[in-house]
Amino acid sequence: MIQKIIQYPTVTSKEFDANVRHFDDTLKSLIQDLKDTIEANSLKALSAFQIGSPLAVIIVKQEDGSFLEIINPIIVKREGKVHPLETTAYFPNLSATTTRYEKVKIMYEDINQKQQFLQTDGEFSILIQRKIDYLLGSNFRIRLDDKEQKLFDSKLEYGTDALNNDNCPTTFKRDKILAVIKFSFILSIIGIIVSFFIADSQLPLIASIENYLMLTIVVLLVIYFFYAQYEGKQYKNCSSCQIGNIVGVVIIHLTKLIVLFIANYFIF
């Protein structure tokens, strides 16, 4: 059955890189779907992830029209580097220059569960590597250097957030609290600098403003600490580092606040 090929900006699934364990009718049906979809779209190859399956299956249409079924592939040897201009079905009408191995040797299983090896080079090698990237939950974007990735991202109609499958967003609302804290710190430092150039009679006013700023920072830090944890829980797969990051940020800002407090104590 012809399946719909997942294309940008559809967010891909977090279920990927699943070994095929059962060489049964379900697998055969998946393989047939891949073949039908390749034919219907005149493609050279397709990985199961591209039609929404987490299983590690790649089907390649060979020059003689027959299909090569590659199950549970892993790259066992690699050689050389090339920088081809690639296109892929996930990003229709877009291309980018990637970095690939010139030659790869893959180990895989055929439909009869027999271990096979395949030495590839040239275009075929690049094709296989691109399809393996899909099995690993990715696409050729991960093979772009920083400059090429920025250029490529600028061409994405819906931006890069559309690629983000419920992971940590690139920005958090809590960052706004940090921005206010940063602004408060800057004001405090300006206040300290100003205190060296103004009359003694005006010092109490500056001192008072400084105290309010420091109090504001403390209150904001407390709010940040609890809100950041609440916000982090909305993205439970963000990472185990969230708590560490939040605690770290609070510790850094508290350290800055202590330095600010000491400076204020001696100046005013």
Place this chain on the structure above:
Amino acid sequence: MSRLIIMGGGVSGHTAATFAKKWLGDKHEVIVVTPNSQWNWIPSNIWVGVGQMTKEQVTFPLAPVYKKAKIDYKQAKAVSIHPNGKADNDDAYITIEYTEDGKVGQTEELGYDYLINATGPKLNFGATEGLGEGSNLGEHTVSVCTADHAEHASHELEKIFAKAKAGERQKILVGTGHGMCTCQGAAFEYIFNIEHEAKKAGVRDMIDIKWISNEAFLGDFGMGGLHMKVGGYAVSSKLFAESLFAERNVDWIIGAHVSKVEAGNIHYELLDGSTGEESFDFSMLIPPFAGVGLKAYDKAGEDITATIFAPNGFMKVDANYSAGAYENWKASDWPRTYQNPTFSNMFACGIAFAPPHIISKPMSSPNGTPINPTPPRTGMPSGIIGKAVAHSVCDLITKGDSAKLHEASMAEMGAACVASSGKGVFNGTAAAMTVYPVVPDFEKYPGTGRDTDYTFGEIGLAGHWIKHILHHLFIYKAKVKPGWTLIPE
């Protein structure tokens, strides 16, 4: 009064002993038999191995801690188990051989009511020609498996850095020393800490660093891989590891069974059956693990080792050892109570229990050489299992034989792992990973066998801080200082 003997004082055994004593109090006896005089927080050996910590910072003497905890401590190695006693006495006992200064070689019989086997592994250097003899490290490579090994590794690494500084190009090879190794994570940490230190020392451009591993793919970690975050996106740990290796300019050989080690050279076989050689100036290769070689005898003195232990020397527990081929593996194959099926007063925890099968997909070369990681049973799971086993034994002692045993299946357990990739307060990095469950449950989570919401990792400075904080927390806990029970395993 009942007597519980715990063979081994590592992470699992120490956890079991301290909790058992806390729960049993003075009414019952807890004895720890371990050949070591020092407790070692093994994860920090990595930092000893690159000279960023001293041996003293990752170890402490066991005797004062056990004295404080009122645990009877025998610095000795367990030699044999006699679960049915001997001809003239039905009481179960073990034989031990002292390693303590002044008593070395002396033997003793210790009777027990309950026995926990937490001996950890034998570092089986002898499994690879040239890697070592038996459990002793050879002369060609270094190791970070013990604090002494790590200290030695640090000194050897210093020499390499000195040569590099003098303008002599050096080659470092780190990884696994056999096709059936586990603990790839430790080697992973070590290679990136070396890379980090080489950069700090200003000699990185004079050192070629290469990884060699029995993993079928980078990022397997003996668990069949996991999801990691790279550049803000969820991808397989294969891509994560590949990016990290490429970014740090570390080359790699994977799917490798190291078959022979010589001075400055190793021989290996790959998954495709081809063979190769790799030269080195400095090499740290993790050895495969095996059981410590405990023997078991019945009342008549007949050897019943094969009844109690699996062929690899680890103790049989309530696992399904006849699961068969990969496609038949189930989460339920994995043990829940760690009770020996033949002798109900005998348990195993940590590395000492025999796993039913590996976790990663089994692989072998066309020559029939198995090349795949064996299951990790260290770190967090080791502590959790040790505590669960101690709980079961305490309940059996206090509530009787009908007490329900506590369970800690690795197929229902999540684990957190923090792998250092460079030490430094501001420029350190570590990969913080959570895996749930440790052993994939393909029935509950079709596809990867894991809950992808909770199987995740990321690399960064925060990970390093967590790792450093954990170092202090776990040593504090192991020293049984006030509030130690509040610190999780």
